[in-house]
Amino acid sequence: MPAVRAAAAIASGKIARSLLRASGRGATALPGLVALAVDPRLVARLADALPHGAVCVSGTNGKTTCARMIADIARGAGWSPVHNRSGSNLDRGVAAALLADATWRATPRGDVGIFEVDEASLPRVLRRLSPRVVLVTNLFRDQLDRYHEIDALARRIGVALRALPDDTVVVLNADDPIVASLALGRKGPVITFGVDDPAVGGTVPQAISDATRCPRCGEPLVYRRIVLAHVGDWACPGCGLARPPRDVAAARVALGPDGSEMRLVGATRADAASITQDPEGGEMSASGASGSDDETATSGPEGSGIPSSGRSRPRAAIAPRGPEGAQLRARAAAGGDGEIVRVPLPGLYNAYNALAAIAVARVLEIPLRTATAALAAFRPAFGRLEVVSAEGRTLRLVLVKNPAGFNAAIAALLETGRRPRLLAALNDRDADGRDVSWIWDADFESLAPAVETAVVTGLRGPDLALRLKYAGVPRDRVSVVDRWRDAIARALADAPAGSEIVVLATYTAMLALRDALADMGHVGRFWED
Amino acid sequence: MAAVPDLRIGHLYPDLMSIYGDLGNVLTLARRARWRGFDAEVRAFTAGERFDAEWPDVWFFGGGQDQGQDVVSRDLAGPNGESLRRSLDGGAAVLSVCGGYQLLGREYVPEEGPAIRGLGVIDATTRAGRRRFVGNLLVDTPDGELIGFENHSGRTYLGPAARPLGRVVVGHGNNGEDRTEGAVQGKAIGCYLHGSVLPKNPWLADRLIGWGLARRHGPVELEPLDDREERSAHESAVEVARSRR
Numbered sequence: 001m002p003a004v005r006a007a008a009a010i011a012s013g014k015i016a017r018s019l020l021r022a023s024g025r026g027a028t029a030l031p032g033l034v035a036l037a038v039d040p041r042l043v044a045r046l047a048d049a050l051p052h053g054a055v056c057v058s059g060t061n062g063k064t065t066c067a068r069m070i071a072d073i074a075r076g077a078g079w080s081p082v083h084n085r086s087g088s089n090l091d092r093g094v095a096a097a098l099l100a101d102a103t104w105r106a107t108p109r110g111d112v113g114i115f116e117v118d119e120a121s122l123p124r125v126l127r128r129l130s131p132r133v134v135l136v137t138n139l140f141r142d143q144l145d146r147y148h149e150i151d152a153l154a155r156r157i158g159v160a161l162r163a164l165p166d167d168t169v170v171v172l173n174a175d176d177p178i179v180a181s182l183a184l185g186r187k188g189p190v191i192t193f194g195v196d197d198p199a200v201g202g203t204v205p206q207a208i209s210d211a212t213r214c215p216r217c218g219e220p221l222v223y224r225r226i227v228l229a230h231v232g233d234w235a236c237p238g239c240g241l242a243r244p245p246r247d248v249a250a251a252r253v254a255l256g257p258d259g260s261e262m263r264l265v266g267a268t269r270a271d272a273a274s275i276t277q278d279p280e281g282g283e284m285s286a287s288g289a290s291g292s293d294d295e296t297a298t299s300g301p302e303g304s305g306i307p308s309s310g311r312s313r314p315r316a317a318i319a320p321r322g323p324e325g326a327q328l329r330a331r332a333a334a335g336g337d338g339e340i341v342r343v344p345l346p347g348l349y350n351a352y353n354a355l356a357a358i359a360v361a362r363v364l365e366i367p368l369r370t371a372t373a374a375l376a377a378f379r380p381a382f383g384r385l386e387v388v389s390a391e392g393r394t395l396r397l398v399l400v401k402n403p404a405g406f407n408a409a410i411a412a413l414l415e416t417g418r419r420p421r422l423l424a425a426l427n428d429r430d431a432d433g434r435d436v437s438w439i440w441d442a443d444f445e446s447l448a449p450a451v452e453t454a455v456v457t458g459l460r461g462p463d464l465a466l467r468l469k470y471a472g473v474p475r476d477r478v479s480v481v482d483r484w485r486d487a488i489a490r491a492l493a494d495a496p497a498g499s500e501i502v503v504l505a506t507y508t509a510m511l512a513l514r515d516a517l518a519d520m521g522h523v524g525r526f527w528e529d
Numbered sequence: 530m531a532a533v534p535d536l537r538i539g540h541l542y543p544d545l546m547s548i549y550g551d552l553g554n555v556l557t558l559a560r561r562a563r564w565r566g567f568d569a570e571v572r573a574f575t576a577g578e579r580f581d582a583e584w585p586d587v588w589f590f591g592g593g594q595d596q597g598q599d600v601v602s603r604d605l606a607g608p609n610g611e612s613l614r615r616s617l618d619g620g621a622a623v624l625s626v627c628g629g630y631q632l633l634g635r636e637y638v639p640e641e642g643p644a645i646r647g648l649g650v651i652d653a654t655t656r657a658g659r660r661r662f663v664g665n666l667l668v669d670t671p672d673g674e675l676i677g678f679e680n681h682s683g684r685t686y687l688g689p690a691a692r693p694l695g696r697v698v699v700g701h702g703n704n705g706e707d708r709t710e711g712a713v714q715g716k717a718i719g720c721y722l723h724g725s726v727l728p729k730n731p732w733l734a735d736r737l738i739g740w741g742l743a744r745r746h747g748p749v750e751l752e753p754l755d756d757r758e759e760r761s762a763h764e765s766a767v768e769v770a771r772s773r774r
Binding site: 480 | 544545547548549550551552553556557560577594595596597599600663664665678680723724725728729758759761762764765766769
């Protein structure tokens, strides 16, 4: 009697949730754990009942922001998303979100699931449910104590993606060789996104690159442009694997202090299906290597980067094969050539997040105008450049957890010419990563000359102070303060009225700082979000 | 007037063997040499280019992922391995961590397939293990405590020519059985300490700097530095390791 079991699971989960709320704690993952214990098939049951299906958003960085963007877009289309928006992104978090939304009789109230999924949990979540779309944003070294090595993680995700049914559309970042290679051997449809603006990125290799070698043959990759770490315009001279053509791309990205503006190119790939439908079932470079017209227009050596709209091919070129045909054809309608997208969050990485969200919107057959309107009105998620006012100062909260995310956030801050006053907090709990080694790979050297003052706190605050010392921040500009409230008070006191304090913190440190800010009356509790 | 002694730091395979925050080690060697008024220069040495192994006074060899380690072991099987061995025999010092440590040993025996030969400058053999050792690693040595973070599945066993770097207080170390951690053989040091290890354990950094300077300049006195931040980070990491064991 599955229905009874599901109802029992729902009941126990919901009771756990109300108990937690009553005790004043944010109910995020535990109710899901309780419900899953009663009915392990609950997630699949609830997800299958969603009329517009489910979207899983995974990758190292950008999950929360992308998932929120997609949820806003879905709401703009008049849908009501079920969304695990508190950053609880293990399988039990997905269960908890479905549970919170479900009626006591185990039917969902929402009509589309948008789930942020931890990249290490993705294979397990994909075994539990068959989403309509799976998005992988990027893969960088992150929390090596938990994920170990990125190669092995990518292999596990690749296996999980290949096992998905043919009607699941996989959306991948073309500019990340590790992510783009996840499509190798997948039979079902794949859609890619990337940045085609030749002015974005440089040619100098970055120290933290995780993929200096071809994921397929091991030869050193060559880059025409490097955007961040191993992300860019890449190719392997050994086996010919190369950055695949982009279905959704920005021909131009103009970065500003409070956001960016992108001009979209419609289709840069002549045959979107080639990446997955090679008869050998393992090639994805053919279309990139042979070079369609559009390909040379956007990334050829003499390319202006702004192809005239006349050169873009109609989407009809896509093979309408299998059950995905309808979805792929829908992309023709959503072409988007020359469309301007405004992203009200600074940083190139947020431009990538918006491109990913647009790609997902396409698969969901939501009109591009709906998507761009939702993006233009987007508000940042918890700790993702979120702004809080306190005592006449502005605190900009930046969640940091790995070198690539740190460097991207720092680049966004420095681009604006700010001289940051920092409040930096490093914890080493499970959710932060118990290994704080990553701070030595993060580019504090770029940040150091701009640092006006730094207040350092957290369980491993002294490690952070040491990192700042070796990065060249003078000792008299750094103070280590033990308690969260004291650290906030000190940072506010160091900063003149009207100035901005940049808060860099790992996950549990950010939660603690948010709690302290809430106690001081400056901000709401994060789970009320 | 004599020229300021200079320290040449060779970073082995930075593109392939640089995960787990190992960059901090190279930075620490260079900074601590410069803070004392020595010139310090860092050069990268990587696969496919012929090493000028005469150049470095001190090498750093970090850990990598499987694919990187395959490429590196192939490269070391060629002339670059021979050059590196000559350099170390000729008095250069080396700090190796995790994968680099294993590759400086005699061999690495995977779970399946043939053994991978190492350079053999450290008398140690590593076998693949099932369970991964992940966590804080606190080590007692005759010269002081070392604190770091281990993350490895290899089990390393020392031969008679190598002596352990220290004794495990918290964590697993070389193999999780004999309580040893790391190896010292001449001026070659191997260990499983990430962290990075040198910033929080400055005495080990200074030992390597001293060894490196001595290669071309003879014994050089290292004046003490103000290590407040180093001590504080060391102590807080030790406290975390002891309280969560």
